[in-house]
Each structure stands twice: as structure tokens, then as C-alpha cells.
Amino acid sequence: MAILRHWVVSIADRIEKYWSDERKPILVCNGGLSVSGLQHVGRLRGEIILVEAVRRVLEDRGWKTRHILVLYTQDPWKGKDAQLKVFKDANANRYIGWRLVDVPDPYGCCDNWVEHYWMDFGPYIKDFSEDVEVYTTTDLYRMDSMKKIIGEIIDRRRSVVEVLNKFRGRNPFPDSWMPFEPLCENCKRIDSSEAIHIDLDSYRVLYRCRFCGYEGVSSMENGKLYWRLEWPAIWKALDVGFEPYGKDHATPGGSRDSCIEIAREILRFKPPFGIPYEWVGYTVKGRDLGDMGSSDFIGFTPREWLMVAEPEVLRFYFLVNEPMKRVVLSLDQIYRYVDLYDRAERIFFDVESLDNKDELLLIKESYLLSTRFNPPPRLPFQLPYLHAVLLVQVLPVEDRVEAAIQRLKSTGILNYELESWEIDKLKVRLICADNWLKLCAPDEFKVKLLEYIPEDIARNLDDRDRYLLRILLDTLSVCVWSEQGIKDAMKSLTSKLSRSDQEKLFKSLYLILFGKPYGPRIAPFLSLMSRDVILSRLKSAVEYP
Structure with missing residues (x-):
């Protein structure tokens, strides 16, 4: 299947048109991150992910x-409240203004x-x-190459000032x-020194620090360009041809526009084609905490995602949504x-259909891109993820994959022999579900089937409870023992009951199974259990004492 109409294709088309007059032998696609937290x-x-998808289409x-x-490791550490809190040292504010690469690991x-906070991201790219x-x-x-570009900027500094102003x-x-922003070798700040004189031959700078008052000479390798100059300088040094950028840079007359003008007027090269994208939101237990943020420590890491879900799931989620649409992620909603x-x-393999042809094509092409x-x-x-969540709670830890396959076969969910690559996928799904339960699942997903009905629960069931459990026993005795079969049978049963009886039935059922008045969606759970076990439990409740 070819990618024909996806928004990624549109970006690739625009890149090709942008560089049609001087096609690059190698198109450098660039991204940038500040390791501020x-x-x-x-x-x-x-x-x-956006860059990777565009590359696939272009290649x-x-x-x-x-x-x-x-x-961006030369950036100054700002010492925000969230950054300060990770230090046990009450004097951590002394690191404010230091280069990120100089700040100690808390x-x-x-x-x-930088190394500390990169280790939950970098190895998982x-x-x-x-x-x-x-x-x-x-x-x-x-x-x-960067030193040469800095020399160009210093030599044309009057023109630089005119453009920036x-x-x-x-x-x-x-x-x-x-x-140019020198590093103060006395107080280590990179946000407070004023360059007095620059010697490009020795590549050293005479500076005065506004923070500590120190005056000295340091290597320009330890300093940095003003940020509106640093960005286009990096473009030129790395010969960047395409670069996505966060929406904060997309304001007309804002930072990217100024960088484009620096590129064209001062550094005299064609800037990369760019595309803006929206931030990703973060929710916990239904509460929107705003956009994920590095220095504010809002969100979770790629390492944490991979503990609970496959990477292609996140790739698909980002690719099926256009770049400027805000999307929200929550670990407790991973399923x-x-x-x-x-x-x-299922849609890609035509097992499930959609009437909306545009949506159908978007989903199919997003899926294909997500698989690289x-x-x-x-x-x-x-x-299904929640089936996996239930399975890992009712199966022994030892030989869990084999036990899962046997349980799925015995309950009719699996009716053929899995190939090795499917077994590998099943294993990953079970591991992810187990991790999710341990790390971030809401309590309602944590279940443990009681070995028997506790005496106090059995004794407190009234006649109406037992009557409702009796008709449920009769219903489940004859229904098709599959998730859909159980769901249809229970829907037929409950449609004949009043709202209060429906609530009473489910409360009683959860109590005799789990010892609490709530639990997982019942049809998926029951379908993974032996019919005999469930019928025996219902019979014990109905016939007590």
C-alpha cells in the first residue's frame, strides 16, 4: 500500500517543492531539545516521530x-521551582545560570x-x-564549521544588530x-557575562560578568551565541533542510521569522523548510495538568511508556492526529x-470497515507509517489490552505465555496455532499489562478472584440477591461462552430488570467474585475464566447456607 493522502505526504510534497531549485544530495532532517529536566x-x-515519518516518504x-x-546543553539552567525541588541540597539555586552540562546530577x-535526564529518553529513541x-x-x-559561522556573525555584528532590532x-x-555569551570561569554562569572583545584568531573572548563582577578571558568554545543566532548557525553548520518546531516559535514576527532573516541576510543561505507542531497534554486520573514540560517536570518518559505499551501504539497516536492538533496522554488510560x-x-487488514472513506484512508496510512x-x-x-490485564491476574507467573495460550484456547478466544512472531507479540502485551497493573493502573482494574465466598458476604446476601444470581446462573449455563456471547446474554437478562435490580445484581456478582462491590468489565473477565468455575461460584451463593 502506498501513502497517498496523509498529512505526512503533504509535508513531503512541500519539502520537495521548497528544494526543487537546489535539490540536496542528502536532506538533513533536524530536531532540537533542551535537556532542562x-x-x-x-x-x-x-x-x-514526525521527522521519521516524513523521511520514510521521502526515501x-x-x-x-x-x-x-x-x-541544547549550553543553555543556562533556570532554577525553576520544579528543578530546585529535585535537589536535596537547599542551596541548589547556586546553579542558576550554569550551563545545563555543568549542573551536577541531583x-x-x-x-x-544532562546525562541523568537523558538516560530515560536517549537509549529509547x-x-x-x-x-x-x-x-x-x-x-x-x-x-x-560552527566556529567559522560564529566568525561570520562577529564580523557582521552591526548588520546582525539591525536585523535583530x-x-x-x-x-x-x-x-x-x-x-556572544561567554562563560564566566569564576561563577560558572553563562547568562550574565558581557563580551568586551573577541579575538577570532585565538578564539578567546574578554568579558565582564554582571553577576559576580569578574573580568577575564575564556575560550569561546565554552560560551554560546545569543539564541536567535544560535538556531540559524546550527542550521548552517549541519546543512539542515527540514526541521519541525514547537508552536511557540510559529508566531508571525516571532523567533523563527527572525532566525530565517538572519539565515538569509547575515549567513546568506536558504533556511530549512519548517513545520510547526502542537504540544502534548498530560492528564492524571482525568485531571488535565496542562502541556508536558521538561523544566516543569510535567509528563512521563519514553522509558515509562515502553514499560506499559508497544512503541508503535504511540507512533500511531501521533501520526493519526495532525501536527497542530493538541493530543493528551495519560498512563492510567493506556489501554x-x-x-x-x-x-x-483490523481496519488496515480489512477485518473491520468504516463508512467514512477519508477516515478509513487516514487510519490505514497512519497504521502503515507507524509500522515503518x-x-x-x-x-x-x-x-485486547484489558483482557491481558485480567489474564496476568488469574494466571501463574511461571510459564505465563504458555498458560495464557492454553486459557485463550480453552475459552474459545483463540482457535488456531500461533506463529512464533505472534507469540512474541502476545508476550510483550502480557508484560506491558503486568507492568501497567503494578505501576499506574486505577484500582478498579486490579482484581483477584476469591478462592471462596467469605462467610460474611454469603450471609449478607438477601433473598432478592439470591434470586437475581439464580437467573444469572441459568442464563450463563446455556449462553455461548465467549465475550460477545456473555455480553449478549447479560444484556438480554438485564433489559428485563429494573435499574435497582440491575445494580443489585452486579453488586452481588462482584462481591461473590472479588469481595468488593465493583470490578472489571464483567463479560471480558468471565470469558477468560472456566465456565464451570463461574457457575460453581454462583451456585454456592444461591444455595447458601
């Missing part, structure tokens, strides 16, 4: 591409702040994209302003995203 999954959306058309990710397990080359700005400022309104830079992916897989153009040979066996 929690490296959350929202950062995968534009910088990793399918014959383009050669590279995917680069720049980590937990003492890594060499610095490969699960969401392939062949991503990671650069840090600390490394870039040591590269000859178009975007600074009432706070223009003076003509004498030096467009919903998995269900969306499983449905897309490598879908399975046929629709695999799908174990």
Missing part, C-alpha cells in the same frame, strides 16, 4: 536523508544533569525511530553589542491508546 514523550512527537521517493537531533548517579544522530551544542561549539521592539540592542491501535490494525512500512504479513492474533 524531564525528557517526556511529548518530545517524541515532532522531533522524532520512498528516492531521496537520501539523515535524521539529526541537537541537544541524584549522584551520572556525571551531570531507537524504539520510535531509526538512525538518529545525536549532537550536543557543547560538541557543536567545538566544531570548525526589527524584532525587539522597545528594547533594541546598542550598536556596540557583541552577539485506550492500545485499543485505537488494535482497531487501526513494515506491517505484519496478516492480521496477527490480538489480545
Whole structure:
């Protein structure tokens, strides 16, 4: 299946048109992140998954591409409340203004702040994209290509001031302003020093620190460009041809517009084609906590996602939604995203249909992109996530996959022999479900079938409870023992009951099964259990004492 009408295709078309006059032998697709704190999954959306999908389409058309990710490690540490709180040291505010790469690891397990917070993101990029080359700005400022560009900016600093002042309104830079931010070797701040004189031959800068008053000379490799200059300088140094960017840079007359003008007027090169994307929201127990944020420590990491769900589920979720649509993620709702992916897989293989042809094509193409153009040979066996959640709670831990297969066969959910790749998928699904239960599942999903009905529960069932359980026993004795069969039978039964009797029936059923008046969706749970076990439990309740 070819990708024909997806929004990713539209972006690829626009990139090809943008570079039609000077097609690059290798199109560099770039993303950028500041490692200012929690490296959350929202950062995968534009910088990793969007870029990877566009690359796939372009490479399918014959383009050669590279995917680069720049980590802004020279940026100053701001010392926000959330950043300060991760330190046990009450004097952590002394690190404010330090380069991120110089701030110590608050937990003492890594060499610095950047390494600590990168370890829950960097090693897992490969699960969401392939062949991503990671650069840090600390490394870039040591590269000859970057040094040459900085020299161009310093030599044309008066023109730089003129361009930047178009975007600074009432706070223009003076003509004498030096467009470089030195590192103070006395107090270690990179946000407080003023460059007095720059010697490009020795690549050193004379500076005065406004914070501590120190005056000295330091290597320019340790400093950084003003941020509106740093961005286009990196574009030129890495020959970037395409770059997504967060919506905060998309304002007309804002940061990206100023960088484009610097690229064209000062550095004299064609800036990359760009596309904005919306932030990813974060909810916990139904409460929207706002957009995920690194320095505010809002969200969760790729490592945490991979503990509870497959990477292709997140790839699909980001790809089926257009870049400027706000999407929200919640670990306690993980099963919903998995269900969306499983449905897309059924639609892709024409097992499930849709009347809306545009939606059908969007889902099919998003699914194909989420598989990196490598879908399975046929629709695999799908174990719904919440079924997996139930299974891991009723099966022994030892030989769980084999036990799951036997249980699924005995209950009629699985009626053929799985191939090895399907068994691998089943194993991952069970592991994810088990982790979700332990780490972030709401209490209502945590169930344990009682070995027997406790005496106090059996004794407190009244005559109406027993009557309702009796007719349920009769119903389940003859229905088809599958999720749909049980669901249909119970729907037929409850449709004849009053609302109060419906509530009474389910409360009694949950009590005799789990010892509490609530529990999982009952049809999926019952379908995974032996009919004899369930009927025996109902009979014990009805015939007590």
C-alpha cells in the first residue's frame, strides 16, 4: 500500500517543492531539545516521530536523508521551582545560570544533569525511530564549521544588530553589542557575562560578568551565541533542510521569522523548510495538568511508556492526529491508546470497515507509517489490552505465555496455532499489562478472584440477591461462552430488570467474585475464566447456607 493522502505526504510534497531549485544530495532532517529536566514523550512527537515519518516518504521517493537531533546543553539552567525541588541540597539555586552540562546530577548517579535526564529518553529513541544522530551544542561549539559561522556573525555584528532590532521592539540592542555569551570561569554562569572583545584568531573572548563582577578571558568554545543566532548557525553548520518546531516559535514576527532573516541576510543561505507542531497534554486520573514540560517536570518518559505499551501504539497516536492538533496522554488510560491501535490494525487488514472513506484512508496510512512500512504479513492474533490485564491476574507467573495460550484456547478466544512472531507479540502485551497493573493502573482494574465466598458476604446476601444470581446462573449455563456471547446474554437478562435490580445484581456478582462491590468489565473477565468455575461460584451463593 502506498501513502497517498496523509498529512505526512503533504509535508513531503512541500519539502520537495521548497528544494526543487537546489535539490540536496542528502536532506538533513533536524530536531532540537533542551535537556532542562524531564525528557517526556511529548518530545517524541515532532522531533522524532514526525521527522521519521516524513523521511520514510521521502526515501520512498528516492531521496537520501539523515535524521539529526541537537541537544541544547549550553543553555543556562533556570532554577525553576520544579528543578530546585529535585535537589536535596537547599542551596541548589547556586546553579542558576550554569550551563545545563555543568549542573551536577541531583541524584549522584551520572556525571551531570544532562546525562541523568537523558538516560530515560536517549537509549529509547531507537524504539520510535531509526538512525538518529545525536549532537550536543557543547560538541557543536567545538566544531570548525560552527566556529567559522560564529566568525561570520562577529564580523557582521552591526548588520546582525539591525536585523535583530526589527524584532525587539522597545528594547533594541546598542550598536556596540557583541552577539556572544561567554562563560564566566569564576561563577560558572553563562547568562550574565558581557563580551568586551573577541579575538577570532585565538578564539578567546574578554568579558565582564554582571553577576559576580569578574573580568577575564575564556575560550569561546565554552560560551554560546545569543539564541536567535544560535538556531540559524546550527542550521548552517549541519546543512539542515527540514526541521519541525514547537508552536511557540510559529508566531508571525516571532523567533523563527527572525532566525530565517538572519539565515538569509547575515549567513546568506536558504533556511530549512519548517513545520510547526502542537504540544502534548498530560492528564492524571482525568485531571488535565496542562502541556508536558521538561523544566516543569510535567509528563512521563519514553522509558515509562515502553514499560506499559508497544512503541508503535504511540507512533500511531501521533501520526493519526495532525501536527497542530493538541493530543493528551495519560498512563492510567493506556489501554485506550492500545485499543485505537488494535482497531487501526483490523481496519488496515480489512477485518473491520468504516463508512467514512477519508477516515478509513487516514487510519490505514497512519497504521502503515507507524509500522515503518513494515506491517505484519496478516492480521496477527490480538489480545485486547484489558483482557491481558485480567489474564496476568488469574494466571501463574511461571510459564505465563504458555498458560495464557492454553486459557485463550480453552475459552474459545483463540482457535488456531500461533506463529512464533505472534507469540512474541502476545508476550510483550502480557508484560506491558503486568507492568501497567503494578505501576499506574486505577484500582478498579486490579482484581483477584476469591478462592471462596467469605462467610460474611454469603450471609449478607438477601433473598432478592439470591434470586437475581439464580437467573444469572441459568442464563450463563446455556449462553455461548465467549465475550460477545456473555455480553449478549447479560444484556438480554438485564433489559428485563429494573435499574435497582440491575445494580443489585452486579453488586452481588462482584462481591461473590472479588469481595468488593465493583470490578472489571464483567463479560471480558468471565470469558477468560472456566465456565464451570463461574457457575460453581454462583451456585454456592444461591444455595447458601
